Amino acid sequence: MGGLFAAHLLRATGWDTTVFERSGDDLAGRGASIGTSPDLFRLMERIGIRLDPSAGVPVRARICLERDGGIDHEKPVASVNSAWDRIYRPLRDAFPPAHYRAGMRLARCEESADGVTAIFSDGTRETGDLLIGADGIHSTVRAQFLPEAEPLYAGYVAWRGVIEESEMSADEHALLFGRMCFCLPENELVLGLGMPGRDDDTRAGHRRYYWIWFRPADAARALPELCTDATGRCHGTSIPPALVRPDVVRDLRDRAAATLAPAIAAIVARTAQPFPHGIFDLEVPRMVWGRVVLLGDSAFVARPHVGAGITKAALDAECLADALAGGDISAALARYDRERRAFGAALIARARYLGAFLNVRTPETVLTEYGAAGKVG
Ligand SMILES: Cc1cc2nc3c(=O)[nH]c(=O)nc-3n(C[C@H](O)[C@H](O)[C@H](O)COP(=O)(O)OP(=O)(O)OC[C@H]3O[C@@H](n4cnc5c(N)ncnc54)[C@H](O)[C@@H]3O)c2cc1C
Incomplete structure (x- = not known):
């Protein structure tokens, strides 16, 4: 997402941009639900993509359910919930196909008097004036320039799952x-x-x-145990949904039945393939080295509680394009580094604060505080 936003916004100000994507597949369908923001719609529009902000699934209120199913708290907070594809698909479709190179894995980059050269794992070399490392939490670009900046495990995992609306009972649906x-x-x-x-x-x-569902899992034992498949292979800090062991899913469902409101526990029980992945924080002390720039999750990863990672990547791209429009590349990159580091650090701090609700929180504070709206930047 961050790479596409940057490529579009820079192209609109006269840069000749090309996206190199490691994956050879279409990335639509990846991810699930995403919270949207006015900034996201504004930037889509700036690119020339008009989306109706009211389209999606409207949310009129937030509720906190008791273990017995009763509503403990309710707050009228309106929002619209969307899906990854809704943002990704038009961004991808609007980008010139000849400038989107799928199946290209960056191995490293080299700077020279002529600019910066990206070297790919198949040996291809591409030289340009600027290289934007929008390559996510496990960034190859960051590993080259800042090997000591590693994502920090937050001590808990997010289990995620989806069911069809048609699979919900009338009572669950109404609630x-x-x-x-x-x-x-x-x-x-x-x-x-x-x-x-x-x-x-x-x-x-x-x-x-x-x-x-955010659940504690210690790094030494519980996390690797969750991410180990039926053959005994550990996949690291996440695991492909299809490989999650049945006994792990059974434990989750038992836990849901014992601790969650019945309507939510029933939905967890009905979810065919729930899957866990570790939650991390990442912060960097700088985002620019010469003509190499980090953008989006390659630089700052905020825990999902703020629901703002895509907006942050898009705002990084906007700042970069606006700063470069001034013409002086070094001054532009210095401004980008200063402004976006401050924003990234503030967002990470807010996400950590919201994550702290896992230990100390009341229904009132969760319903009031959850999400990033208006709190950062
Ligand atoms: C559970 C969860 C829920 C979330 N909910 C929300 C939400 O509601 N709203 C929101 O805004 N954000 C949300 N996010 C965050 C959001 O998904 C990320 O912040 C966002 O995807 C970051 O975009 P990015 O472009 O920086 O990185 P990524 O989306 O990670 O993209 C990086 C790209 O780089 C490619 N790549 C990696 N290495 C290489 C290489 N060596 N060579 C070439 N290509 C490479 C990858 O294939 C990938 O396509 C959530 C995240 C999680 C985990």
Whole structure:
């Protein structure tokens, strides 16, 4: 996402940009639900993509459910919930295909008097005036320039899952759809909400219900155990959904039945393939080296509680394009480094604060504080 935003916004100010993407597949369908923001729609529009901000799945209120299913708290907070494809698809479709090179894995880069050269794992070399490392949390660019900056495990995982709207009972639907629902078992947090269906389908009955459950998992034992498949292979700090062991899913469902409101526990039980992945923080002390720039998650990763990673990547891209429009590249990059580091650090701090709710929080503070809206930048 960050790479596409940067490539579009720079192209609009006269730069000749090319995106090199490691994956050879179409990335649509990746990810699930995403929270949107006015900045995201504004930047899409600046690129020439008009999206109706009210399209998606509207949320009218936030509720906190008791273990017995009763509503503990309710707050009228309106938002619209969307899906990864809704932002990614038009960005990708609007970008000139000849300048999108899929299946290209960056291995390293080299700076010279002529600019900066990207060297790919197949040996291809491409030289330009600027290289933007929008290559995510495990950035190859960051590893080359800042090997000591490693993502820091937050001590908990996010389990995620999705079911079809049509799989919900009438009672579950009436209680949950149209609201952002929280359950707060001790030291844990579950969030559930409606999202568009496949191909961004927002017709009633064709949407989906998404949940995310933050649960502690110590780094030494519980996390590797969760991420180990039935053959005994550990996949690191996450695991492909299809490889999650049945006994791990069974434990999760048992835990849901024992600690969550019945409507949410039933949805967890009905989710075919829930999967966990570790939650990390990442901060960097600088985002620019000569003509090499970090952008988006390659520089700062905020825990998902702020629901703002895509907006942050898009705002990084906007700042870079605006600064470079001034013509003096060194001054532009210095401004970018200064402004976006300050923003990234503030967002990470806010996400950590919201993550602290896993230990100390009340329903009132969670319903009021959750999300990033208006709190950063
Ligand atoms: C559970 C969860 C929920 C989230 N919810 C939200 C939300 O509601 N709203 C929101 O805004 N954000 C959300 N986020 C965050 C959001 O997904 C990220 O912040 C965002 O995707 C970052 O975009 P990016 O372009 O910087 O990095 P990425 O999306 O990680 O993209 C990096 C790209 O670089 C490619 N790449 C990597 N290495 C190489 C290489 N060596 N050569 C070539 N290509 C390479 C990768 O294939 C990938 O396509 C959530 C994240 C999680 C984990």
